[in-house]
Amino acid sequence: MEKFTTLQSRAIPLAIENIDTDQIIPARFLKATDKQGFGDNAFRDWRFDKRGNLNTDFPLNDPKYTGSILVAGDNFGCGSSREHAAWALVGYGFKVIVSSFFADIFKGNALNNGLLPVQVSEAYLETLLNTIKANPETELIVDLENQTIGIKGSDQQESFEIDAYKKTCMINGYDDIDYLLSKKEAIEAFELSRTN
Amino acid sequence: MGKTLFDKVWDAHVVDSIQNGPQILYIDKHLIHEVTSPQAFNELEERDIPIFRPNQIVATADHNTPTKNQHLPVKDELSRNQLKQLAENCHKNNITLYDLGHQYNGIVHVMAPELGITQPGMTMVCGDSHTSTHGAFGAIAFGIGTSQVAQVFASQCLLLTKPKSLRVTVNGKLKNGVLPKDVILYIISKLGTNSGTGYFCEYAGDVFENMSMEGRMTVCNMSIEMGARGGMIAPDQTTFEYIKDREFAPKDEEFENKVAYWKTLPTDADATFDKEYVFDAQDIEPMITYGTNPGMGIKISEHIPVLNDASFEKSLEYMDFQKGESLVDKPINYVFIGSCTNSRIEDFRVAANYIKGKHKADNVTAWLVPGSKQVEAQIIDEGLKDIFETAGFELRQPGCSACLAMNDDKIPQGEYCVSTSNRNFEGRQGQGARTILASPLVAAATAVAGKIVDVSKAFENAFEKELMS
Numbered sequence: 001m002e003k004f005t006t007l008q009s010r011a012i013p014l015a016i017e018n019i020d021t022d023q024i025i026p027a028r029f030l031k032a033t034d035k036q037g038f039g040d041n042a043f044r045d046w047r048f049d050k051r052g053n054l055n056t057d058f059p060l061n062d063p064k065y066t067g068s069i070l071v072a073g074d075n076f077g078c079g080s081s082r083e084h085a086a087w088a089l090v091g092y093g094f095k096v097i098v099s100s101f102f103a104d105i106f107k108g109n110a111l112n113n114g115l116l117p118v119q120v121s122e123a124y125l126e127t128l129l130n131t132i133k134a135n136p137e138t139e140l141i142v143d144l145e146n147q148t149i150g151i152k153g154s155d156q157q158e159s160f161e162i163d164a165y166k167k168t169c170m171i172n173g174y175d176d177i178d179y180l181l182s183k184k185e186a187i188e189a190f191e192l193s194r195t196n
Numbered sequence: 197m198g199k200t201l202f203d204k205v206w207d208a209h210v211v212d213s214i215q216n217g218p219q220i221l222y223i224d225k226h227l228i229h230e231v232t233s234p235q236a237f238n239e240l241e242e243r244d245i246p247i248f249r250p251n252q253i254v255a256t257a258d259h260n261t262p263t264k265n266q267h268l269p270v271k272d273e274l275s276r277n278q279l280k281q282l283a284e285n286c287h288k289n290n291i292t293l294y295d296l297g298h299q300y301n302g303i304v305h306v307m308a309p310e311l312g313i314t315q316p317g318m319t320m321v322c323g324d325s326h327t328s329t330h331g332a333f334g335a336i337a338f339g340i341g342t343s344q345v346a347q348v349f350a351s352q353c354l355l356l357t358k359p360k361s362l363r364v365t366v367n368g369k370l371k372n373g374v375l376p377k378d379v380i381l382y383i384i385s386k387l388g389t390n391s392g393t394g395y396f397c398e399y400a401g402d403v404f405e406n407m408s409m410e411g412r413m414t415v416c417n418m419s420i421e422m423g424a425r426g427g428m429i430a431p432d433q434t435t436f437e438y439i440k441d442r443e444f445a446p447k448d449e450e451f452e453n454k455v456a457y458w459k460t461l462p463t464d465a466d467a468t469f470d471k472e473y474v475f476d477a478q479d480i481e482p483m484i485t486y487g488t489n490p491g492m493g494i495k496i497s498e499h500i501p502v503l504n505d506a507s508f509e510k511s512l513e514y515m516d517f518q519k520g521e522s523l524v525d526k527p528i529n530y531v532f533i534g535s536c537t538n539s540r541i542e543d544f545r546v547a548a549n550y551i552k553g554k555h556k557a558d559n560v561t562a563w564l565v566p567g568s569k570q571v572e573a574q575i576i577d578e579g580l581k582d583i584f585e586t587a588g589f590e591l592r593q594p595g596c597s598a599c600l601a602m603n604d605d606k607i608p609q610g611e612y613c614v615s616t617s618n619r620n621f622e623g624r625q626g627q628g629a630r631t632i633l634a635s636p637l638v639a640a641a642t643a644v645a646g647k648i649v650d651v652s653k654a655f656e657n658a659f660e661k662e663l664m665s
């Protein structure tokens with residue numbers, strides 16, 4: 001997993017609520033048996049129409065917007081547990097997703113792939129979306145060490161929560177498997193101690 | 197202070213806790229399928245890590261499988277490859293696989309309970325969000341991502357922060373024609389799609405106590421649609437009787453010992469929950485959804501609400517519905533009875549009872565997709581297949597099918613489908629398809645009428661009552 005400390009980048013606004021993982025990566029693209037290539041099909045049915053033409057209204061297709069931060073509406077990543085959604089977003093080039101609320105499973109999947117979910121207040125989300133729309137050149141600064149997100153050139157910033165263990169993993173690029181394997185003895189002892 | 201059902205099962209599985217961090221939770225049963233496991237197998241292989249407890253893993257092929265001609269080689273090359281990889285991975289690692297065509301093959305959340313794999317007090321995971329289904333037995337069961345599938349492969353454990361507790365109580369007697377699906381659609385319509393995020397839900401009250409195991413599974417299945425990681429119902433006599441004598445159920449004295457333990461699991465009277473909701477059974481009517489998330493549900497007798505909200509409007513635009521309109525009499529061309537929410541024998545009995553002696557409308561394509569080979573066999577044994585075929589319904593072979601449209605079972609662009617599945621997201625049943633979630637009874641009635649009908653009206657008539665008995 002790639003290490004993550006700070007990121008300064010422009011951002012793409014996607015002011016839609018309840019974006020489910022079926023939209024992030026539709027089921028018909030789940031037939032691959034490796035993690036590569038999902039980025040091409042991220043938000044496929046919103047980026048392209050039925051005939052495969054680019055939908056120019058969609059923010060990801062709008063040349064004014066670019067960057068590795070996606071700023072999205074409330075309740076991002078609900079629905080299917082498919083980790084392919086996280087792979088698609090990472091594959092597309094995102095490193096941070098900002099929303100006012102994340103679905104549980106998506107949040108875990110993102111963290112396991114070095115994609116940082118940054119949960120902000122509804123008011124701050126509104127500010128971010130408006131600022132980016134007013135000036136697409138706006139850059140955001142995400143500082144994982146200090147758990148803050150801010151707009152470059154503005155002192156308006158907000159802090160965000162992250163589990164201390166997960167934070168260490170992100171900063172060092174560790175994953176849970178390494179940790180769990182180091183606990184094998186305790187796990188075996190637990191198995192032997194069980195009565196039910 | 198007393199403990200909840202959830203506390204008791206969780207606490208019994210904690211191996212260790214990281215200071216200011218997550219806990220290591222031991223997983224009893226790990227279910228896998230072809231779509232979310234290959235990358236996890238690859239990961240372990242790349243890192244040269246063996247599968248820790250292969251005999252606690254059970255695999256099935258369901259998401260990607262065709263529902264016709266299952267005896268023939270799978271036509272779609274990518275699907276075929278995914279199924280082949282699953283078989284190879286299971287074979288290499290000594291994992292039991294109920295592959296396509298096996299007498300125990302089926303949708304993972306239908307197959308495991310009917311084989312007695314699912315039991316009270318267990319922790320169970322699967323790379324599929326509807327793993328919450330198994331909570332109907334008083335197990336902690338939840339969906340995980342593929343990285344977590346790899347973690348369980350490697351250690352039979354997961355690193356997790358204990359969720360908060362939520363209880364939804366429904367007391368009273370359900371009206372005629374109101375099925376477990378209506379109960380859960382009603383609850384989600386009231387609570388919204390993220391009310392449960394960060395919580396594990398327990399369903400309590402006499403409505404659930406009086407429900408069959410099939411009904412409880414339908415309810416727990418959709419817990420994830422209100423954001424909860426899972427849902428649970430306290431194990432009781434109904435649970436024990438369901439499990440008894442199933443293939444992998446404990447036998448004889450071991451069974452009696454287990455039952456004694458299972459009886460200790462229900463929530464203590466003095467336990468408290470972080471959040472509680474209470475509903476009255478009499479307020480629930482047959483439900484349908486009108487939008488693009490499962491929380492956008494109404495009673496069939498109601499009208500679509502009038503809200504000024506961009507996401508709401510986007511949703512109605514996709515569905516081509518108007519604010520304030522009624523959906524009764526909307527022509528419908530597709531009906532799907534299936535998915536891990538409603539593809540158990542009881543669901544087909546309800547549908548067959550309604551359909552018997554009637555015929556589907558000419559405009560309707562009606563697919564019935566059993567949840568497993570065993571359900572399929574029951575449908576044939578009980579004579580339901582004849583009823584369905586005489587009525588013009590098509591009985592297909594088991595699988596996830598049009599629930600997620602990964603195989604050929606897709607609803608065409610722009611068409612409405614009244615579906616007993618669990619998600620009405622944009623494109624869930626095929627690109628541009630418009631899904632209306634409902635119970636098997638509402639789905640059957642829609643197929644017969646060729647349009648949405650208010651079944652609650654039908655059940656006010658006494659002679660129709662026998663349908664529900």
Ligand code: SF4
Nearest residue numbers: 326535536596599600
């Ligand atoms: S039937 Fe649908 S919801 Fe259930 S496991 Fe299959 S795809 Fe998932």
